[in-house]
Amino acid sequence: MSGPITPPLTVTTASGTPSGRPITTIKVSDGDLTISGGIATIDTSGSGGSPGGSDGQVQYNNAGVFGGDSDFTFDGTTVTIENPCYINGDINSVVAGGADFTLIARDSTGGTVQGTISMGGGADEPITLVAGEAGSDADIVLVPGSGAGKTTTQSPIDSTTTIDADVVRIGAGTSGNEITTNTTEDLVLNTNTGTNSGSITITDGANGDIDIVTDGTGVTEIQNSTTDNDTTLSVKGNGTGDSIINLNNPTKSVQLICDENQKLKVQGGVNTFILDSSSATGGITWPDGTTQITAASGGTPAGSDKEVQFNNSGSFGAESQFIWDSANDTLQLGQGIGYPRLALAGNNGYVYFKNNAVSPVTKASVGVNGTTFYIKTFPTDTERLRITTNGEWGIEGANYGTDGQVLTSGGAGASVAWEDAGGGGNVFNAELPGDTASGARYIISQSPPFGSADKTETLNASVASKPMCFPFISPASGDVTEIGVNFTTSSVSGNLYVGIYDSNSDGMADSRLCYATIASTGTGNVYQTSITGTGTLVRGTQYWYSINMDAGGIAPYLMGATTENTPGMGMGASASQDGVTFFDNAATAYAAPPASFTSSYTYGGFGRPICSLKIV
């Protein structure tokens, strides 16, 4: 003990037996009281000291003495904390009557409310987050963590967050309320994962629109993700009223309307098509008010199969002269005498041909320009020929040539051209009547201008080992169907070849057209109808006929003209030579007439044998 206890010190009561648990020491040291021994009761009434700080300030141990602060006050109603408050545990609000528990942010003590978090105190009460003061544009922002453990797919409301509320309301002001995805990610509203029959409902407020807005080439798509299931877009009304799909742009619109009478209307402007599906007899009503009940009422095609339909005084009409042959992709006009007819109306009508099988597409046409008829050819529809109402022929335009000019071939790869006529002169091309009783039999050995009516000579055919040629002008056009000669004397065997040749550019025998093999074992007129090759002749055109035997050592005689009565060929070694025929000296003796005459022409003095042709 450092000194005596100074009175007044009073012991008022002592009970029990203190001897077993005596107070052994009472010590005051630097104002601290220490009692050692048994349990002591110390009455400090009247000696608790004074609270720290100012009125209303909540007391705290401030280094062993009462302390108070203006940032932490209680006025009997409200606890005010002016600085950050750290709570290491729950905040439990037990409010009588189930009133809300609200955290309010103000701009100053008791000032304007800047935002609230309000939690309802009763059953089924909402939690309300209010941002900013009334009428402000403040957002509610949920900020996720940024630590290393955060996955990139997480967001403040991530895949593990469940919002159990029946209604999630976005925004309360007048500005647009949006759910915006990050970067280019899709926004998916999913009723649940896995099998679920729940639906997604987008509900507008009173008279509000629900817009699905795409951008650029984006499309609005309704897709059934389950394979082979129907996909349904339902526009559902409620009670009376139409169901309408509006297809429109800023200036034009078409509406698809299902009205309350189960009629589907396609309505654009003043025109309305109505498909009445309310009954089997509803039919289709056209904009002009007419109604078609069944497909049959649309009429059946007129006429017969393949006939093209046309309006025949208000009804379907067809004609047997107007046919579309789909099997051959052919439009056929006319079938009988006087047909086909194709009338191109207008001053500049034309028929256009396109060849789509090549690229670029080539084209050609025939038509009229005013009173001029023209033909334009591939590939670029270039005019090649025009014929005027005066009968003028224009080559590649208004090129009608001059009087007396003739059309001349430019050969392969060149167009024809008007040129001055040269050479030739008049060619005998009269079509003399043949022996019609025997089927147009012409005696070409006698026909003008090379023929001779003389038939007094008997010609020894044995000298004709190689084809001897005689010119003739065909008196008719057609095919040779018979060749005939006259044997004045027969041979015991053998045949006479009679060939028909065309002329080359020099007018000489050129290519064999046909030939006959005629037995020389008979006398008189002998005709052969079995013709080898095709002898197509053109009236007025010069050809050649040839004769030669198929074997030597036999000597049939042919009726013919004497050399004096046979037109000369003008061939020979001297001016007085009398060649009236020539033969192909390079040909094989006693062979069938060669396919082509060579230019190994050798003149001869053989008279012109009688020869007849049937030209049909």
Add this chain to the structure above:
Amino acid sequence: MMNRNSTVYDGDEIVESTQIDVTWNEVRKTRNNALSDSDWRFMSDQSPSDEWIAYRVFLRDLPQNYDTANDAADAWNEYEKPE
């Protein structure tokens, strides 16, 4: 000689074999040609054979010896012309 035969072949097959009709005018014209062609045999410096003499007589008498031109032509055709 006048041969009235007319034969039409189709290859090796004879499809028609007839005799054409001739007129007296044709017979006379042909006969006259034949006589002219042999006149040289009766020039003063020639000595025609009896066969040629008979042949020319036959030709001259054709019109009076035969009733029809066809008969005359056929007879002539059968007559063997002298060498």
